Amino acid sequence: MQKDADGFYTPGPGQSLTTSSPVRPPAYHQMPNTAAPVSPKPATADAPEDAAAPKQDAVTDLIKSTFEVSVTLADQQADPNSPLFSAKTFEELGLHQDLLKGIYDMGFSKPSKIQERALPLLLSNPPQNMIGQSQSGTGKTAAFVLTMLSRVDFSINKPQALCLAPSRELARQIMSVVVAMGKFTPVQTEYAIRDNLPKGASNITAQIIVGTPGTMTDLIRRKVLDVSEVKVFVLDEADNMLDKDGLGEQTLRVKNMLPKNRPVQIILFSATFPDHVRNFAAKFAPNANKIELQRNELSVDNIRQFYMDCRNEEHKYEVLVSLYKLLTIGQSIIFCQHRHTADRISQRMTAEGHKVASLHGAKDAAERDAIIDNFREGKEKVLITTNVIARGIDILQVNMVVNYDLPLMNERDHFGNKEDARPDIETYIHRIGRTGRFGRKGISINFVHDKATWQQMEQIEKATGKQIIRIETNDLDAMEEQMKKALK
Ligand SMILES: Nc1ncnc2c1ncn2[C@@H]1O[C@H](COP(=O)(O)OP(=O)(O)OP(=O)(O)O)[C@@H](O)[C@H]1O
Numbered sequence: 143m144q145k146d147a148d149g150f151y152t153p154g155p156g157q158s159l160t161t162s163s164p165v166r167p168p169a170y171h172q173m174p175n176t177a178a179p180v181s182p183k184p185a186t187a188d189a190p191e192d193a194a195a196p197k198q199d200a201v202t203d204l205i206k207s208t209f210e211v212s213v214t215l216a217d218q219q220a221d222p223n224s225p226l227f228s229a230k231t232f233e234e235l236g237l238h239q240d241l242l243k244g245i246y247d248m249g250f251s252k253p254s255k256i257q258e259r260a261l262p263l264l265l266s267n268p269p270q271n272m273i274g275q276s277q278s279g280t281g282k283t284a285a286f287v288l289t290m291l292s293r294v295d296f297s298i299n300k301p302q303a304l305c306l307a308p309s310r311e312l313a314r315q316i317m318s319v320v321v322a323m324g325k326f327t328p329v330q331t332e333y334a335i336r337d338n339l340p341k342g343a344s345n346i347t348a349q350i351i352v353g354t355p356g357t358m359t360d361l362i363r364r365k366v367l368d369v370s371e372v373k374v375f376v377l378d379e380a381d382n383m384l385d386k387d388g389l390g391e392q393t394l395r396v397k398n399m400l401p402k403n404r405p406v407q408i409i410l411f412s413a414t415f416p417d418h419v420r421n422f423a424a425k426f427a428p429n430a431n432k433i434e435l436q437r438n439e440l441s442v443d444n445i446r447q448f449y450m451d452c453r454n455e456e457h458k459y460e461v462l463v464s465l466y467k468l469l470t471i472g473q474s475i476i477f478c479q480h481r482h483t484a485d486r487i488s489q490r491m492t493a494e495g496h497k498v499a500s501l502h503g504a505k506d507a508a509e510r511d512a513i514i515d516n517f518r519e520g521k522e523k524v525l526i527t528t529n530v531i532a533r534g535i536d537i538l539q540v541n542m543v544v545n546y547d548l549p550l551m552n553e554r555d556h557f558g559n560k561e562d563a564r565p566d567i568e569t570y571i572h573r574i575g576r577t578g579r580f581g582r583k584g585i586s587i588n589f590v591h592d593k594a595t596w597q598q599m600e601q602i603e604k605a606t607g608k609q610i611i612r613i614e615t616n617d618l619d620a621m622e623e624q625m626k627k628a629l630k
Pocket residue numbers: 172249250251252253254257276277278279280281282283284412413533534535536538575579580
């Protein structure tokens with residue numbers, strides 16, 4: 143593979159990998175541009191120091207991690223603790239050499255905990271459904287991408303694996319993993335995201351399609367996307383994709399259009415599966431093997447959580463500005479509840495000479511792609527956004543997340559206010575999970591400014607079982623000290 147001027151990976155001469163879409167996936171930020179050995183890459187002593195790289199022991203800790211997952215097999219007679227259902231190495235999974243090459247080329251040497259438990263179940267035959275849960279940043283994407291790649295018949299030029307995600311940003315990121323992992327295979331891929339396919343496009347021949355549910359439905363309905371050969375259907379951020387108040391209806395529509403006369407392996411993954419979607423998930427993916435987390439293990443311990451006591455809304459803005467120096471040590475994401483807040487604070491900070499970017503769903507597709515790509519490539523250090531990128535986005539250099547507004551459930555009281563709204567625990571867990579990826583250290587800071595936000599934060603603390611520590615808003619040095627310590 144070669145990197146073009148914009149930092150995108152393109153197939154080299156003689157390489158048949160194609161992404162037929164005009165929207166290119168973001169450059170896979172960890173993908174080294176070297177020939178691939180078919181064994182794990184040895185760590186070299188003279189490798190350049192990557193500021194975002196986790197200390198080797200952090201990665202090893204994550205891989206060894208003993209966080210409790212409970213595995214329930216659809217076959218009740220089978221023993222989930224049998225070594226048959228666990229893989230300590232990628233070799234023992236029986237993957238095609240070309241896929242092993244792709245994995246090692248990405249720098250993965252051993253399966254992470256979720257990969258170790260999920261992959262043997264995902265790859266076994268006959269294919270079985272899976273409902274898989276594991277904390278943010280622990281490697282769920284590779285588990286379902288490998289499954290899609292290993293089930294595709296490259297000699298058939300028809301869609302065979304569909305993957306849905308809640309945002310175009312996440313769909314593009316998943317595609318970058320499909321392209322990187324499938325680098326040594328002839329896989330063809332296509333997006334099902336808005337403003338992507340040319341108007342007259344009539345027939346998708348790619349084998350793996352990644353997109354958002356509205357566009358996927360539209361393409362299937364218009365018969366641009368033929369689903370007759372589909373054998374794998376993946377929902378990333380599955381609880382969000384199945385939520386009746388959210389994307390649930392559209393996702394169900396896609397499922398209902400899949401072939402009825404052949405088995406389709408349904409794979410649901412998320413870091414969270416709140417009670418209200420669990421039943422629906424079980425119906426959506428019947429007889430699934432299940433990997434579940436304990437309630438108090440929902441977020442990883444390497445993300446230290448803080449809060450700052452602000453006097454009022456205006457003081458929140460002042461505190462954010464005073465944090466700027468710390469926000470730019472690595473990269474940071476500031477979450478707001480509304481688009482207009484994201485726009486307002488980013489315009490104000492820009493006018494005051496700070497360099498920040500803002501991203502939300504009201505921006506057009508090309509602008510959204512450019513903003514996230516710039517941030518991914520480190521050209522922007524501070525991204526002010528809404529829940530649109532709360533889930534899934536994997537940028538290793540992000541070491542700080544600020545909840546400028548706490549995430550709230552989409553409920554209003556009789557007067558249309560959200561003052562007494564309950565905190566949205568799942569979104570909180572996903573938001574803070576944008577940092578602390580794959581064993582790295584990260585910090586999150588919540589701004590609280592009145593009784594309601596204080597109570598909401600208390601509920602979050604209780605629900606997640608993780609302590610949220612106070613930091614002074616008026617002692618910058620002490621604040622800096624405390625944060626640097628947390629990141630060490
Ligand atoms: N076996 C592995 N070895 C080394 N790095 C890995 C391995 N598996 C995944 N990673 C890296 O870990 C990071 C997080 O993975 P991924 O984005 O799949 O997390 P996730 O579990 O899907 O998180 P989220 O719940 O936030 O979506 C990625 O940068 C990925 O490249």
